[in-house]
Amino acid sequence: MRKLLAAIFAVLGMLSNAGVTATTPPNVLVVGQIAEPKSLDPHAVTALNDFRIIMNLYEGLVRYTPGTLEIEPLLAESWVISDDGLRYRFRLRPGVRFHDGTPFDAAAVKFNFQRMLEEAHPYHDTGPFPLAFFFSSIDRIDVVDSLTVEFVLTEPYAPFLSNLAYPTGLMVSPAAVKRYGKAFGRHPAGTGAFRFAEWQPNAKVVLVRNPDYRAEYRTDAAPLEAVIYRPIADANTRMAEMLSGGLDVMVEVPPDSLQRFRRDARFTVHEQAGPHLWFLILNTRQGPFADKRIRQAANYAVNKRALVENILQGSAEIAAGPVPPAFAWAYENSLVPYPYDPQKAQALLDEAGYQGQELTFYVTQGGSGMLDPVTMGTAIQADLRAVGMPVRIESYEWNSYLGRVNAGLEGKADLAEMAWMTNDPDTLPYLTLRGAAFPEQGGFNSGYYANPEVDRLLARARRSTDRAERARLYKQMQVIVQEDAPWLFVAHWKQNAVTSVRVKNFQLQPSFFLLLQRAAKP
Amino acid sequence: MPAYIAKRLLALIPVLFGLSVIVFLMMALIPGDPASAILGSYATPENVARLNRDLGLDRSLPEQYLIWLGNLFEGDLGRSYSLNRPVLDEVLERFSATLILAGSALLLCSLLGLLAGVVSAVRQYGWADKLITLLVLVGISTPSFWLGLLLILLFAVNSQWFPASGMYAIYGGGDLADLLHHLFLPMLTLSVVATGVIARLTRTAMLEVLRQDYIRTARAKGLSERRVIYHHAFRVALVSVIPVIGIQAGFVMGGAVYIETVFQWPGIGSMLVQAISSRDLLLVQGGVLLVTVAYVLINLLADLAQSLIDPRLRR
Numbered sequence: 151m152r153k154l155l156a157a158i159f160a161v162l163g164m165l166s167n168a169g170v171t172a173t174t175p176p177n178v179l180v181v182g183q184i185a186e187p188k189s190l191d192p193h194a195v196t197a198l199n200d201f202r203i204i205m206n207l208y209e210g211l212v213r214y215t216p217g218t219l220e221i222e223p224l225l226a227e228s229w230v231i232s233d234d235g236l237r238y239r240f241r242l243r244p245g246v247r248f249h250d251g252t253p254f255d256a257a258a259v260k261f262n263f264q265r266m267l268e269e270a271h272p273y274h275d276t277g278p279f280p281l282a283f284f285f286s287s288i289d290r291i292d293v294v295d296s297l298t299v300e301f302v303l304t305e306p307y308a309p310f311l312s313n314l315a316y317p318t319g320l321m322v323s324p325a326a327v328k329r330y331g332k333a334f335g336r337h338p339a340g341t342g343a344f345r346f347a348e349w350q351p352n353a354k355v356v357l358v359r360n361p362d363y364r365a366e367y368r369t370d371a372a373p374l375e376a377v378i379y380r381p382i383a384d385a386n387t388r389m390a391e392m393l394s395g396g397l398d399v400m401v402e403v404p405p406d407s408l409q410r411f412r413r414d415a416r417f418t419v420h421e422q423a424g425p426h427l428w429f430l431i432l433n434t435r436q437g438p439f440a441d442k443r444i445r446q447a448a449n450y451a452v453n454k455r456a457l458v459e460n461i462l463q464g465s466a467e468i469a470a471g472p473v474p475p476a477f478a479w480a481y482e483n484s485l486v487p488y489p490y491d492p493q494k495a496q497a498l499l500d501e502a503g504y505q506g507q508e509l510t511f512y513v514t515q516g517g518s519g520m521l522d523p524v525t526m527g528t529a530i531q532a533d534l535r536a537v538g539m540p541v542r543i544e545s546y547e548w549n550s551y552l553g554r555v556n557a558g559l560e561g562k563a564d565l566a567e568m569a570w571m572t573n574d575p576d577t578l579p580y581l582t583l584r585g586a587a588f589p590e591q592g593g594f595n596s597g598y599y600a601n602p603e604v605d606r607l608l609a610r611a612r613r614s615t616d617r618a619e620r621a622r623l624y625k626q627m628q629v630i631v632q633e634d635a636p637w638l639f640v641a642h643w644k645q646n647a648v649t650s651v652r653v654k655n656f657q658l659q660p661s662f663f664l665l666l667q668r669a670a671k672p
Numbered sequence: 673m674p675a676y677i678a679k680r681l682l683a684l685i686p687v688l689f690g691l692s693v694i695v696f697l698m699m700a701l702i703p704g705d706p707a708s709a710i711l712g713s714y715a716t717p718e719n720v721a722r723l724n725r726d727l728g729l730d731r732s733l734p735e736q737y738l739i740w741l742g743n744l745f746e747g748d749l750g751r752s753y754s755l756n757r758p759v760l761d762e763v764l765e766r767f768s769a770t771l772i773l774a775g776s777a778l779l780l781c782s783l784l785g786l787l788a789g790v791v792s793a794v795r796q797y798g799w800a801d802k803l804i805t806l807l808v809l810v811g812i813s814t815p816s817f818w819l820g821l822l823l824i825l826l827f828a829v830n831s832q833w834f835p836a837s838g839m840y841a842i843y844g845g846g847d848l849a850d851l852l853h854h855l856f857l858p859m860l861t862l863s864v865v866a867t868g869v870i871a872r873l874t875r876t877a878m879l880e881v882l883r884q885d886y887i888r889t890a891r892a893k894g895l896s897e898r899r900v901i902y903h904h905a906f907r908v909a910l911v912s913v914i915p916v917i918g919i920q921a922g923f924v925m926g927g928a929v930y931i932e933t934v935f936q937w938p939g940i941g942s943m944l945v946q947a948i949s950s951r952d953l954l955l956v957q958g959g960v961l962l963v964t965v966a967y968v969l970i971n972l973l974a975d976l977a978q979s980l981i982d983p984r985l986r987r
Binding site: 174175180185186188190194195197277278279280281283322332333335336351352353354371378382383384386387390391393394395396402517518549552553556557589592593594 | 712715716718719726754756766820828829832837842864
């Protein structure tokens with residue numbers, strides 16, 4: 151017995167000394183991800199978790215200027231848009247090569263979009279490409295010469311450029327697609343500052359510095375030698391890995407844990423507001439919310455500051471209208487959020503003759519961008535009850551929730567939680583606030599809001615190629631929508647990340663992409 | 673004996689068939705579909721329909737099932753759309769990780785459980801018995817995912833003796849010592865409850881046996897106490913404990929679902945959780961089938977071991 155115990159302790163001692171090194175080596179950045187990536191084919195994925203890897207492997211014709219949502223050249227040196235907004239002609243940078251050594255040229259650009267869009271294309275079966283509709287306005291692509299490519303659109307479509315900066319618009323190597331077929335997503339090749347080295351399923355994805363990265367026209371070659379992405383699904387375990395030194399970067403830190411990292415000198419907390427909106431869809435077709443005054447009353451009744459500060463622990467900002475301020479050029483700065491004013495809410499309810507009818511409130515149990523939906527839902531329920539609006543919560547798991555809400559609230563609910571992250575100020579209002587975007591027409595206007603003036607402004611903004619004009623139209627639209635209150639505007643999420651203090655030049659982007667080209671870890 | 677094994681293995685076929693139908697139906701019944709899971713907020717009916725067509729999910733359910741069954745006979749479990757790789761590759765890889773974790777946990781809980789049970793029975797009402805009974809009670813009542821987090825906090829975050837998650841070091845490592853180093857905490861967590869159950873039953877079985885007449889005879893013959901306990905009593909008690917170990921194997925594999933998630937162990941349990949939430953039918957099917965086969969085989973092994981120890985069962 152004693153011998154056995156001694157043996158056990160000896161083994162324990164051996165094990166615990168086997169690898170006490172819990173610090174990561176210099177010039178190698180270890181990033182804690184929230185899940186195993188689905189694929190490293192930028193056209194086949196939809197999740198932010200995958201984008202965090204992909205944005206460091208690939209480049210698009212254009213990109214968002216770091217720190218903003220403005221478009222600037224990347225693989226294209228310059229472009230010309232025809233006056234009717236139908237033709238986009240891009241001049242490509244010469245001398246760029248994919249990681250597999252093949253040249254990047256106009257034919258490669260054409261291949262990329264044809265693979266996604268044309269069902270008859272020989273490599274269309276390497277999909278599916280769930281977000282290909284971002285480019286459904288493309289009619290055809292002409293290779294003018296090896297470094298000039300022209301897109302011809304079926305109708306003017308202003309978000310075209312920002313969609314090109316989105317992961318769905320990144321350029322993959324045609325040779326690699328032809329070589330690996332369906333397995334391309336596990337053998338990616340782009341033109342980015344990092345190239346793919348290894349993918350050990352459920353353990354890590356390794357990217358290494360691209361030695362051929364052309365410093366003269368882009369940023370300098372990456373200071374990091376390698377980036378290792380580790381999938382750690384459980385938030386507590388991710389925390390533990392960060393605290394024990396197994397990670398250099400941790401994304402999506404639960405708000406409750408941010409304080410702990412803020413107090414600890416070994417870590418730096420980063421926050422960045424982005425194009426995200428958390429709101430409640432109000433059913434304007436039937437029930438109390440068909441009356442604008444009652445919709446406004448609900449906006450006055452909810453204490454958004456308490457939601458943002460107490461429940462979300464400062465990880466979000468109060469929303470004023472339907473467009474996130476991250477789209478600085480299109481945001482109406484004069485917009486002031488509905489203040490928390492229960493008396494005013496009460497007065498509006500009385501004026502509208504609201505009789506205290508019970509409201510059905512759809513709440514999800516979790517989901518992409520939904521923050522803390524159950525706690526937030528119950529707090530909103532309490533605020534509405536305080537002004538005499540009895541609310542009954544119905545709660546669903548995210549998948550079934552989307553099925554219910556996207557089909558429209560009619561006959562089911564009076565209000566529903568929703569969140570969107572978009573890459574252009576056009577996307578969210580165009581898909582969710584137009585009279586022609588009701589669910590029965592294939593849109594996302596689940597609350598059936600319709601205002602001809604808003605429809606006109608959005609249609610004009612989408613057709614315009616002049617950014618100043620677009621900005622003016624979006625700003626007008628925001629004022630009207632805030633007044634009409636088809637939604638209860640709640641919050642814009644600030645994405646966060648924690649890095650070890652050894653990590654330098656780390657910056658979160660308003661696009662929510664994780665860009666590591668400039669990060670260093672000496 | 674071979675006929676018996678063959679019979680047991682043949683009985684596996686209808687079980688697997690029935691189970692595959694149930695899994696298919698259950699995945700069809702739970703709300704939400706893979707296309708909406710992929711598209712998220714972009715899931716318009718139009719986009720969903722197009723994606724379903726691309727994924728081959730626009731066929732009727734019986735049709736999908738028959739295609740799957742047909743492929744199965746050719747050894748093809750299909751392709752996981754959520755991981756974009758063959759289901760077979762994924763489940764085999766994941767299953768071997770689970771086998772390492774669950775196997776070592778089962779070994780550990782059998783050894784510790786039997787040892788504690790015997791000591792406890794032999795020293796009935798002594799301090800060792802009381803201590804073991806207390807520990808067993810605490811062990812059985814501790815939720816294992818909570819224990820896992822506690823161990824991570826103590827031994828990975830605070831003292832940094834062991835890594836907090838994963839199966840191998842992220843750079844370097846990859847050898848047996850590295851594996852054992854990563855294995856220790858999840859294995860310990862996973863074995864605690866089963867250790868308690870086995871210890872408790874071993875104690876009862878031993879007490880039962882020790883009261884028998886033949887034990888008194890053995891002692892009267894003048895055999896050493898050690899010989900009486902290990903050769904006469906323990907061997908008989910073991911016969912009734914072994915099926916319990918077989919059943920615990922099932923619980924350990926079930927418990928691996930939580931433990932693998934907590935420790936980010938790349939096993940089949942955490943894979944199933946992920947597969948269900950992304951509505952990856954083929955991956956769920958493949959995983960469940962493999963786990964079932966393993967469960968049946970382990971119980972078959974337990975039965976065989978039992979008859980090896982107890983000659984009366986060998987007919």
